[in-house]
Amino acid sequence: NAGVTQTPKFQVLKTGQSMTLQCAQDMNHEYMSWYRQDPGMGLRLIHYSVGAGITDQGEVPNGYNVSRSTTEDFPLRLLSAAPSQTSVYFCASSTDVGETQYFGPGTRLLVL
């Protein structure tokens, strides 16, 4: 099992550009989530999904879109990048709501 994979590992964007952060898991997990972590801070939940076709907003959803067309994939889209979105983004998955989460290695995003 590869676990939770994220691509790219590092990305530089200019203000106003859009991009998609990829997340995939091969553990057949129903629950997937996206977090951002700013320096010295904890993780903040952006969006989550309890299964294919079902997504909902987390703590800080503005500026981000998600979709869940398959169980395996949960991409995060930045619509129009802003410097405030400079952060490290983590994707996680778990068998079900409230269970142990498995995290990907993260994507470092720099918005200039």
Added chain:
Amino acid sequence: SQQGEEDPQALSIQEGENATMNCSYKTSINNLQWYRQNSGRGLVHLILIRSNEREKHSGRLRVTLDTSKKSSSLLITASRAADTASYFCTSGTYKYIFGTGTRLKVLA
């Protein structure tokens, strides 16, 4: 949503000593989880303790849960330099909320 707040914010100990960090939360929970994060990396799950459990062990880790006080503690015994990391607690159903963590530094 649920929230975990860790205390202390930072802890520095000598190798071989025990490290204790605490977590408080605000509302009723089904379970509480502890995670470790090495610098710049993804979080790694340590222990999940359910609301009907009071104590749980995993190797050198011991977690307690006091639902009446809405608090939990993580004890790392005989700490090693490799335990240097940030430690987070969280609980949740649909929405997990993480605190800022406890930054543990173990000095060799």
